[in-house]
Amino acid sequence: MHGLRRWWDDTAGGLPATFWYLWSGLLINRAGAFALLFLSLYLTVARGAPPSLAGLVVGAYGIGGAAGTLLGGVLADRWGRRATLLAAHLVAAGLMAALAFTTHLAVIAVLATLVGVAHSMPSPAFVAAIVDVVPEARRSRAFNLQFWAFNLGMAVASLLAGILAEASFTALFLVDAAATLAAAVVIVLKVPETLTRRPALTPRAVMGRRPGLHTALTDRTFLVFVGLTFLLAVLTMQTSTIMPLAMRADGLRPSAYGLVVALGGALIVVGQLFVPRLIEPYRKSTVLAASTALMALGFGTLTVADGLPLYLGAAVVWTAGQMLAAPPNAQINADLAPPELRARYQSVFYLTFPAASFVAPALGGLSLEHLGERHWLVVGALGLLAAAGHLLAGPPRERRVAALRAAAVEPVSSAR
Structure with a gap:
């Protein structure tokens, strides 16, 4: 107890x-x-x-x-x-x-x-x-619980939708x-209301331009992170866009696809609450690199998958990557956003998901049609590229966060 x-x-x-x-x-x-x-x-x-x-x-x-x-x-x-x-x-x-x-x-x-x-x-x-x-x-921990609630809610929604429809x-x-x-x-x-009105903290000393939505859209450090998140989203979208087609080509029934998706959802609901203690000792960029590499390995395994057991095993691997990525991904996004532009930065970050929902099926369908099972090698390589990107982008991100924290402390010191 x-x-x-x-x-x-x-x-x-x-x-x-x-x-x-x-x-x-x-x-x-x-x-x-x-x-x-x-x-x-x-x-x-x-x-x-x-x-x-x-x-x-x-x-x-x-x-x-x-x-x-x-x-x-x-x-x-x-x-x-x-x-x-x-x-x-x-x-x-x-x-x-x-x-x-x-x-x-x-x-x-x-x-x-x-x-x-x-x-x-x-x-x-x-x-x-x-x-x-x-x-x-x-x-x-808060973002980990948010991700858990989102997936639990979606699982409930899927169940209720079928009954009501x-x-x-x-x-x-x-x-x-x-x-x-x-x-x-x-x-x-x-x-x-949680918004606190305060003097702009993104100003020329930190951002070099007047704050606004354009600030987020021209912030290079932030946009590199958004781009890497977009690659992660493209990997994630494979499960709902391209994988069903690959499983059908392997002669598997729709119920098999439902089982693979259900396994991923169950793992998140059961295991996500244990993630914070697991990743706490490590740098966020290291965790993101490892999680993206796991997703690359999981999807890359589908190159040789021809039966349900291997699909289920691969789902365990890429779901573990998704679970590890959720908290640091959200926290880095929050750390990079100046307080007075917090929601604007969030909105630019969240654009990655509708963009990935378009790119993943559009390009993935062409890739699967022309490359066949080698499509999953391309997806795996994309994931490894994103993992390397997180390792390279980690130090500049940390310097940027330190600069924002210093800018936030300076007005308080001046007031005192």
């Missing part, structure tokens, strides 16, 4: 109450965000849309998501984290309710685009608020809207 309590204190102890309310809101948000998982099926089955049109509507949702990520970052730094989270959740709930009763395909496409905007706006605000309230020494597509959208409103209620009642 004492050992269990000590493990929990090491894993989640010392985190402020506001973090746990944010965490709860995120978990409810993800567990309820299931309607869009079945959007293409809804369009083809319930609305009679051809698959090509259904694909365009789903793509419109993705385009809206990219715009919403940037908009959410800007608003979270201007309006505040709480106001942005509330606005995004309330708008999303209204749009989902409208989708439940809309029959015209053109209107559905517009609503799907707007839902993409509203669904993506909270991400920068959630992370910026966590950084605002969690002491630096505990942020790795069989019962009623209208219920699917309405329950999604209700869950979004529930997350908004948690934010209204329990989450205070």
Whole structure:
């Protein structure tokens, strides 16, 4: 019992109450965000849309998501984290309710685009608020718990979506809207505004330019990190875009693909809470290099995979890499962001995921078609390239973080 309590204190102890309310809101948000998982099926089955049109509507949702990520970052730094989270959740709930009763395909496409905007706006605000309230020494644990909640919520969403879709597509959208409103209620009642107005700390002494969204888009050290994260996202997207095609080519049934995906999700839910103590003694760049190398090894193994056991073994390896990468990846992103631009930096960082969701299937499909199983050698080489990049980029990142901390301390010293 004492050992269990000590493990929990090491894993989640010392985190402020506001973090746990944010965490709860995120978990409810993800567990309820299931309607869009079945959007293409809804369009083809319930609305009679051809698959090509259904694909365009789903793509419109993705385009809206990219715009919403940037908009959410800007608003979270201007309006505040709480106001942005509330606005995004309330708008999303209204749009989902409208989708439940809309029959015209053109209107559905517009609503799907707007839902993409509203669904993506909270991400920068959630992370910026966590950084605002969690002491630096505990942020790795906080981000680890955030990643765990995200995956647990997605697992619940997948289960509920299948049940509700069989019962009623209208219920699917309405329950999604209700869950979004529930997350908004948690934010209204329990989450205070965490944004602190302060003098700009990115100024010429550190960044050499006036602060704004363009600051993040022209920050070379940060953009190198974003580029490496993009490579990691491209690797991760292989499981949902290219791997199903490879498994079908190997004669495996869809149920086999579901088993591989379920194994990865189960490993994250069960094992993610043990990651902080495992990686704490090591430098973040070293952990990221090792985690990306594990992902490269896992996906590279698929070059010789021809049966379910090897796919399952490879999934264990690349999932371990994903689990190790999550906390340092989020923490480095937070460390590189000046306080007054925290949400804007988060929004640029989160653009890597919609970009990877486009690049991975577009180029991966061509690669698999022309290279066959050698496609996985290319994916593995890409992962090893990213691992080397993290080792090389680590020292400049650490110098940049030290400069930002010095700039944050200087105004306090001057005031004293």
